[in-house]
Amino acid sequence: MIELLIGVVVAIGVGRYIIKGYSATGVLMVGGLMLLAISASMGKSVLPASATSTGWHATDIVEYVKILLMSRGGDLGMMIMMLCGFAAYMTHIGANDVVVKLASRPLQVINSPYLLMIAAYFVACLMSLAVSSATGLGVLLMATLFPLMVNVGISRGAAAAICASPAAIILSPTSGDVVLAAKAAEMPLVDFAFKTTLPISIAAIICMAIAHFFWQRYLDKKNNEQHHIVDVSEITTHAPAFYAILPFTPILGVLVFDGKWGPELHIITILVICMLLAAVIEFIRSFNAKIVFTGLEVAYRGMADAFASVVMLLVAAGVFAQGLSTIGFISGLIGLAQSFGTGGIIMMLVLVVITMLAAMTTGSGNAPFYAFVELIPKLAAQMGINPAYLVIPMLQASNLGRTLSPVSGVVVAVSGMAKISPFDVVKRTSVPVIVGLIVVIVATELLVPVR
Numbered sequence: 001m002i003e004l005l006i007g008v009v010v011a012i013g014v015g016r017y018i019i020k021g022y023s024a025t026g027v028l029m030v031g032g033l034m035l036l037a038i039s040a041s042m043g044k045s046v047l048p049a050s051a052t053s054t055g056w057h058a059t060d061i062v063e064y065v066k067i068l069l070m071s072r073g074g075d076l077g078m079m080i081m082m083l084c085g086f087a088a089y090m091t092h093i094g095a096n097d098v099v100v101k102l103a104s105r106p107l108q109v110i111n112s113p114y115l116l117m118i119a120a121y122f123v124a125c126l127m128s129l130a131v132s133s134a135t136g137l138g139v140l141l142m143a144t145l146f147p148l149m150v151n152v153g154i155s156r157g158a159a160a161a162i163c164a165s166p167a168a169i170i171l172s173p174t175s176g177d178v179v180l181a182a183k184a185a186e187m188p189l190v191d192f193a194f195k196t197t198l199p200i201s202i203a204a205i206i207c208m209a210i211a212h213f214f215w216q217r218y219l220d221k222k223n224n225e226q227h228h229i230v231d232v233s234e235i236t237t238h239a240p241a242f243y244a245i246l247p248f249t250p251i252l253g254v255l256v257f258d259g260k261w262g263p264e265l266h267i268i269t270i271l272v273i274c275m276l277l278a279a280v281i282e283f284i285r286s287f288n289a290k291i292v293f294t295g296l297e298v299a300y301r302g303m304a305d306a307f308a309s310v311v312m313l314l315v316a317a318g319v320f321a322q323g324l325s326t327i328g329f330i331s332g333l334i335g336l337a338q339s340f341g342t343g344g345i346i347m348m349l350v351l352v353v354i355t356m357l358a359a360m361t362t363g364s365g366n367a368p369f370y371a372f373v374e375l376i377p378k379l380a381a382q383m384g385i386n387p388a389y390l391v392i393p394m395l396q397a398s399n400l401g402r403t404l405s406p407v408s409g410v411v412v413a414v415s416g417m418a419k420i421s422p423f424d425v426v427k428r429t430s431v432p433v434i435v436g437l438i439v440v441i442v443a444t445e446l447l448v449p450v451r
Contacts, residue, residue: 003328010035011361014320015423018406024422028316028407035214035323036061045328063218068318075310077311080413081303082271083143084310086250088302092295093282094239095246096147102244113153114217118209119286120145124166125205131254132403133411134167134365135314136267140254141166142365142417144247155223158216160418161428164410165212168433169204169396169440170197172230177369181395184376185388194422197392200443204436211435219428246281254336275299310416315406319361327374329361345445347383351375352397363408369398389448396440400433 018024036046040057047053047060047067054063054289060331090096124141131137141163149159170177182192183401257263265273275296283292351372358368372394380387402408411429415422 006038007035007217007324007329007332007361011324015406016169017136018421018425024406024412025313025316032316032319032321032323033061034325036064036345037319039323039326039328042327043132044326044328046322048322055080059124063323065315065319066316068322071309072314072318073311076133076135076409077314079268079271080139080314080417082268083139083250083277083305084306084417085299085303086271086275087143087147087247089243089278089299090247091147091297092298093243093246093278095243095278096151098130098239098241098244099148099151099247102241113149114158114213116152117149117154117216117392118213120149121162121166121209121212122205124162125169127251127254128167128171131267134399135413137167138163138414139417140250140267142414144251146418147247155216155220156420157424157428158212158220158417159338160414160420160425161216161432162212163418164414164425165208165403165429165432167410167437168400168429169201169208170399171201171205177365177395177398179393180369180373184366184373185376185386185391187388192388195449196388200392200440200447201396204439204441208432208436211432213430216428226278229381237254240285243281246274246278249277281351306417309419310413313412313416314409317409317412320407321364324362329358343367345450347379348393348444349441351390352393352437353419355394355397356401356404356437359398359408360405361407363411365398365402365408368401369395372398384451386449386451389450392443392448393440397437400437403429403433 010031014027017027039046040061046057048062051063051067054060081278082199088094091198124137124145128137129140131140142160146159146163149162150156178193178197179189181197182189185192185196187196235403250267250271253265253274254267257265257270279292279296282295283289286292355368355372358372359365362368371392376387376390379385380390402410404426406426411422411425415425418425
């Protein structure tokens with residue numbers, strides 16, 4: 001229980017100083033290092049099981065920072081940097097301006113940028129079928145849909161919330177979480193994914209879209225944010241109309257190179273192809289290699305800025321999450337969940353709340369779910385409850401909770417690229433996420449038998 005208390009106190013302290021305006025990167029890093037130091041002093045291992053200890057607890061702490069720098073800087077971090085560089089290049093060559101010019105025409109008839117925002121949200125949810133990583137999907141949307149949404153009158157906060165929240169509800173029937181949940185529910189994967197989980201997910205997504213419409217509009221009015229569709233006459237660009245397709249080539253690439261239509265390519269490979277394609281088109285238009293190389297320098301500077309503002313923040317958030325895990329925060333929550341031996345609906349709600357809290361504090365959707373899902377078969381057998389009744393809300397709660405976490409990878413990445421506070425993103429996603437959670441609980445109660 002002392003471990004749970006330590007985790008809560010440090011988490012509250014971290015939140016307090018970030019709200020007061022301190023650097024989120026610095027505060028999260030210090031909070032994480034404190035937790036790792038306390039864990040080491042209690043004799044706990046601060047490194048994951050797959051890592052080899054240096055022999056000293058003190059150097060193990062720094063070793064973990066190195067591990068995160070190499071992993072998040074070399075894979076996820078490189079993907080974020082490439083996407084930011086790609087977005088900067090699209091702005092430089094005028095492709096984003098062409099998109100805004102084309103999109104502004106129908107919007108002048110609709111006269112509601114919030115309808116475009118909801119359309120973008122549904123597109124983003126469909127994209128989650130192709131991009132399984134919440135952070136990867138978030139940064140992909142930030143590089144493609146975010147500039148369009150902002151330039152047609154949607155506030156930066158609202159547009160960032162749309163990019164951060166599509167992975168809050170699981171749609172993909174083949175994701176690792178769903179496969180594990182089906183096993184815990186003791187159901188065939190097809191029946192669990194399509195017949196049981198998918199209808200609940202679709203209902204939650206529709207209700208979250210409606211909540212986004214009213215909540216983002218309310219916050220914009222409350223903050224006196226004046227937005228209007230950009231006057232296309234103010235945009236001067238020499239880029240041809242077909243350039244409008246270039247900012248969306250990464251999305252097309254993800255859909256095409258998924259292993260079914262063509263070879264399965266990593267998103268970084270796809271981004272390199274898209275960047276090279278744009279550079280070749282630029283060269284054909286100008287026949288001036290110097291201009292093309294100068295334009296690519298803009299992309300490289302965009303990548304460097306992304307490392308400073310986004311990747312280091314992700315590393316700091318990872319240190320903090322590892323600190324909470326090693327101190328025993330997750331195991332403490334598991335013990336708390338096991339102490340509730342009562343009726344089906346109460347147990348389901350307890351598991352949902354605890355999973356949400358674990359996801360919000362650690363910033364991970366997978367870790368809390370993987371930890372808690374092991375309890376389900378045993379709890380269900382002891383209480384005579386249908387395991388699917390407990391698993392489905394918990395599965396969705398872990399991802400919904402991640403979207404409410406200011407230290408989750410997707411929120412950190414989106415807020416860094418949008419240049420707003422992680423807490424602003426969480427505020428923007430809060431009401432839609434709560435609505436989604438309520439819908440999941442109610443739909444489970446109605447559609448999934450308790451016994």
